[in-house]
Amino acid sequence: MDFGYSLSPSSRIDLDLFDRNRFNTLAEIEPDVLKCMACGSCTATCTAGKYAKNSLRSAILYLQNGQDKQALEYLKPCMLCGKCFMVCPRGINTRHLILSILKIYNNAK
Amino acid sequence: MNKNVMVIGGGPCGLEASAQLHKMGYNVILIEKEKQLGGHLAKWDRLFPEGIEAKEVLQPLVDNINGVKYFLDTEVVSINLLDKEYNVILSNGITVLSKAVLMTSGFDLFPAEKKEEYGYGIYDRVITNADLEKFFATGKDPRVVENPKRIGFVHCVGSRDEKAGNRYCSKVCCATAVKQACEMKALFPDAEIFCFYMDLRMFGRGYEDMYLKAQKDYGIRFIRGRVSEVSETLEKQVLVKAEDTLSGKPLKVTLDLLVLMAGMQNAKSGIRIGEMISMKRSDDGFFTTKGSILSLQECDKAGIFYAGACTGPKTLPDTLNEARAAAVSIHNYFNKEN
Ligand SMILES: Cc1cc2nc3c(=O)[nH]c(=O)nc-3n(C[C@H](O)[C@H](O)[C@H](O)COP(=O)(O)OP(=O)(O)OC[C@H]3O[C@@H](n4cnc5c(N)ncnc54)[C@H](O)[C@@H]3O)c2cc1C
Numbered sequence: 349m350d351f352g353y354s355l356s357p358s359s360r361i362d363l364d365l366f367d368r369n370r371f372n373t374l375a376e377i378e379p380d381v382l383k384c385m386a387c388g389s390c391t392a393t394c395t396a397g398k399y400a401k402n403s404l405r406s407a408i409l410y411l412q413n414g415q416d417k418q419a420l421e422y423l424k425p426c427m428l429c430g431k432c433f434m435v436c437p438r439g440i441n442t443r444h445l446i447l448s449i450l451k452i453y454n455n456a457k
Numbered sequence: 458m459n460k461n462v463m464v465i466g467g468g469p470c471g472l473e474a475s476a477q478l479h480k481m482g483y484n485v486i487l488i489e490k491e492k493q494l495g496g497h498l499a500k501w502d503r504l505f506p507e508g509i510e511a512k513e514v515l516q517p518l519v520d521n522i523n524g525v526k527y528f529l530d531t532e533v534v535s536i537n538l539l540d541k542e543y544n545v546i547l548s549n550g551i552t553v554l555s556k557a558v559l560m561t562s563g564f565d566l567f568p569a570e571k572k573e574e575y576g577y578g579i580y581d582r583v584i585t586n587a588d589l590e591k592f593f594a595t596g597k598d599p600r601v602v603e604n605p606k607r608i609g610f611v612h613c614v615g616s617r618d619e620k621a622g623n624r625y626c627s628k629v630c631c632a633t634a635v636k637q638a639c640e641m642k643a644l645f646p647d648a649e650i651f652c653f654y655m656d657l658r659m660f661g662r663g664y665e666d667m668y669l670k671a672q673k674d675y676g677i678r679f680i681r682g683r684v685s686e687v688s689e690t691l692e693k694q695v696l697v698k699a700e701d702t703l704s705g706k707p708l709k710v711t712l713d714l715l716v717l718m719a720g721m722q723n724a725k726s727g728i729r730i731g732e733m734i735s736m737k738r739s740d741d742g743f744f745t746t747k748g749s750i751l752s753l754q755e756c757d758k759a760g761i762f763y764a765g766a767c768t769g770p771k772t773l774p775d776t777l778n779e780a781r782a783a784a785v786s787i788h789n790y791f792n793k794e795n
């Protein structure tokens with residue numbers, strides 16, 4: 349039945365449909381991705397973030413939710429300057445992580 | 458003047474306080490309403506943050522009360538102040554005259570069935586933190602399926618919830634959830650495990666490390682958002698809805714097991730005694746201490762003392778320290794009066 353409205357499929361997170369293979373591959377070569385505590389330091393300090401939507405915190409979260417396309421959107425403007433590495437309180441090598449994300453998720457597309 | 462001290466409640470707090478008072482030369486009378494000593498500690502399997510076995514903590518506490526008079530299966534029938542002493546009539550027919558009464562009546566677990574939207578007691582796959590401890594200890598619970606693929610932990614059940622009647626944080630359940638999540642992952646390595654939290658309160662020594670390990674070594678997924686409702690699927694699994702508040706998006710996931718982190722509230726059996734001589738309680742339902750910093754062990758009624766979870770949610774180290782502090786407070790009280 350059509351009630352005249354619907355949830356756009358991209359807006360709701362459905363963890364039942366999430367195919368974890370790619371995320372598991374990422375976690376294997378970048379185990380530190382699991383350590384992110386969503387503090388937002390990386391996003392706050394990002395050199396690209398001032399001018400465009402760029403957020404490593406969001407990217408990690410979207411990957412964990414199985415929303416790969418949105419995750420990559422959040423890394424598009426990244427210039428790989430590595431500034432976020434200096435501020436991450438969990439000591440994640442963020443630049444290396446971003447490179448791995450791009451490699452794994454862009455290749456698989 | 459007799460040196461009787463009446464201790465009400467034989468949990469970890471009552472045990473430690475009794476042992477200390479006994480060593481100081483007091484004539485301790487300890488009562489416990491259940492058939493065994495140990496309170497809630499006797500119900501737990503392993504303790505956060507290091508995963509020490511609860512038995513390893515309980516046994517020395519019980520051994521140390523060697524020489525203390527204690528009565529199991531015993532309740533207070535009445536208590537009243539006669540001149541400067543409390544006259545306590547026990548259910549076993551004994552009457553105790555005591556200048557000091559120490560309340561170590563502890564807490565009750567929040568009755569999770571009260572949060573009906575979580576389906577405890579209604580759905581087959583919903584259990585509490587206390588049920589899970591029992592499962593760890595016995596390996597038996599028909600609600601835990603053989604090989605669960607997805608397991609969820611709901612933080613703050615009956616805590617930080619005015620509708621449930623408890624506005625406060627129960628303090629121990631974040632650490633318990635993280636501990637139990639890791640234990641479940643160790644038992645069921647194929648399972649995916651989610652913790653639904655609003656804030657993670659990893660305040661104690663070693664707790665933050667436990668959290669980091671849960672993420673890094675056990676791959677526990679922490680989702681910031683309170684579970685709003687739970688329903689049952691045809692396959693008897695549970696469908697959980699929450700908002701992932703970090704992305705601001707609604708989220709759903711089907712689970713084989715849901716564990717509710719029920720909080721702590723003042724024990725009904727302690728409140729009953731408190732009401733006999735009108736001991737004050739605060740908005741949160743726990744007994745009101747004389748001061749909130751300097752006199753945590755005293756009641757505003759002379760001769761009544763408190764320790765442990767009857768004055769608010771506490772960890773075991775907190776509880777045991779209060780037990781020792783109460784012994785000193787009682788000692789000072791006797792010295793002042795004589
Ligand atoms: C799920 C869960 C897991 C936990 N795990 C940990 C952990 O891993 N590490 C940690 O540090 N802390 C943990 N805690 C906290 C810990 O259980 C408490 O700190 C501790 O039990 C408090 O001790 P207590 O003696 O004050 O109260 P209780 O353990 O509640 O004992 C009170 C005793 O008094 C008796 N009693 C009550 N009223 C009367 C009466 N009128 N007459 C006679 N007897 C009476 C009761 O029967 C009971 O035996 C956990 C708590 C929960 C809810």
Ligand code: SF4
Nearest residue numbers: 394426427429430432
């Ligand atoms: S490496 Fe990318 S995400 Fe990190 S600060 Fe530089 S531009 Fe921002």
Ligand code: SF4
Nearest residue numbers: 384385387388390436
């Ligand atoms: S700074 Fe580090 S911990 Fe904080 S959100 Fe970014 S990646 Fe995660």
Ligand code: SF4
Nearest residue numbers: 613616626627630631
């Ligand atoms: S300790 Fe954690 S789970 Fe327990 S009430 Fe406080 S915030 Fe909620």
